[in-house]
Amino acid sequence: MAPPIEPEFQQALDELTTSLQPFLDANPQYKKALDIVQVPERVLQFRVVWEDDNHVPQVNRGFRVQYNSALGPYKGGLRLHPSVNLSILKFLGFEQTFKNALTGLSMGGGKGGSDFDPKGKSDNEIRRFCVAFMSELFRHIGSDTDVPAGDIGTGGREIGFLFGTYKKLRNEFTGMLTGKGLTWGGSFIRPEATGYGLIYFVEHMIAKACPEFSLDRPTTLVAISGSGNVAQYTALKVIELGATVLTLSDSKGSLVAEKGYTPEVIAKIAALKLKGGSLDVLANEPGYTYHAGKRPWTLVPTIHIALPGATQNEVSGEEAEALVKAGVRIVAEGSNMGCTAEAIDIFEASRKAGPGGVWYAPGKASNCGGVAVSGLEMAQNSQRLAWTTAEVDGKLKNIMAECYGICLSAGSKWSGEQLTDDVLPSLLSGANVAGFIKVADAMKAHGDWW
DSSP: OOOOSSHHHHHHHHHHHHHHHHHHHHOGGGHHHHHHHTSOSEEEEEEEEEEOTTSOEEEEEEEEEEEEOSSSSEEEEEEEOTTOOHHHHHHHHHHHHHHHHHHTSSOOEEEEEESOOOTTOOHHHHHHHHHHHHHHHGGGOBTTTEEEEOBTTBOHHHHHHHHHHHHHHHTOOOOOSSSOOGGGTOOTTTTTHHHHHHHHHHHHHHHHHOGGGOTTOTTOEEEEOOOSHHHHHHHHHHHHHTOEEEEEEETTEEEEESSOOOHHHHHHHHHHHHTTOOGGGGTTSTTEEEEETOOGGGTOSOOSEEEOOSSTTOBOHHHHHHHHHTTOOEEEOSSTTOBOHHHHHHHHHHHHTOTTOOEEEOHHHHTTHHHHHHHHHHHHHHHTOOOOHHHHHHHHHHHHHHHHHHHHHHHHHHSOSOOOTTSOOOHHHHHHHHHHHHHHHHHHHTTSOO
């Protein structure tokens, strides 16, 4: 059989379709909704020409996949990375549609970006790229149409350049991007939201599955991958609560802490990443060991909680087996589709085996805190108000608790398994079914299927 033309998108679609099977068997009328929801409402692709510091024109491809607007304006990040292509953006937009549904906020799904690589570029080159990119994208977005945000390669600096360009072109100050600076329409907790929300979700999982590995215990060992925004704030929240963070990583290797990370070292990593640096610079940090070319999952003998926080497909089947052997009890994705299909199968088999197994949460549920606070930023912009840190954090905790409850309930009802007191419900099935039903019902009400 020939490999799929769009492998990442096909993987996301296959995962959803498999999870939905028990629900579709009982509700066959929804099969048509699945046929329709998998096709994006609109796909935009455009040329981005910008000038480098040597006054030479450079060209990149720009994209925006406006996937589904059944629940609200298209909402999803802009990724700037050389790997960006239509398959990756379709998979991300597809996942985003159901993730946004699980937040309970009025947001559709979308994703965009470019194969531009911000690493090694000067601030002026990045600014000129952002101006060129937004000079086309501005025609297709707006606070009631499509509200992009940050993602890999798109941080506060890039959001600022993009926002400023839109403001000049449209002659209006409006909340058409999220992740803005606090003094010009941003929200408290937005930078922290994905990482904090992940931990709030995981706390509910631990309370049900393995309270002995509560995050207020230093003996609870946590492995995290990535070292960008999501991984940093995930680690800081774990440390704040009292557990031990053993690992962070980047595309070049992993940095393992013998006695656990400290906030000071994470601050060093944050400063390093802002400059485009890599973790190998910290190879000689006392108490830390750098492993070039390796992900963290096989580097630590005992792991209780594993939190992929870098990019898609960063936990392989082999690495999943290593995690099971290391005693992992909770795997929750901070990244989107962080685990391969083979890894998910291993985790789900472990869960079905009964007490002491692995409980897996997919990114569309466990990492929805980031887009949830983006939705709260949109609400604040619409009201011309700024909520306090405590208000936003409280709303984020409530959203993550509600999302967990929805996934647990739908997983109990629609996993197609004969559940016993010894077997936990599938959060994978729960997240997929609950998100799908919400989107499909809205589409039906709008006349998109019948």
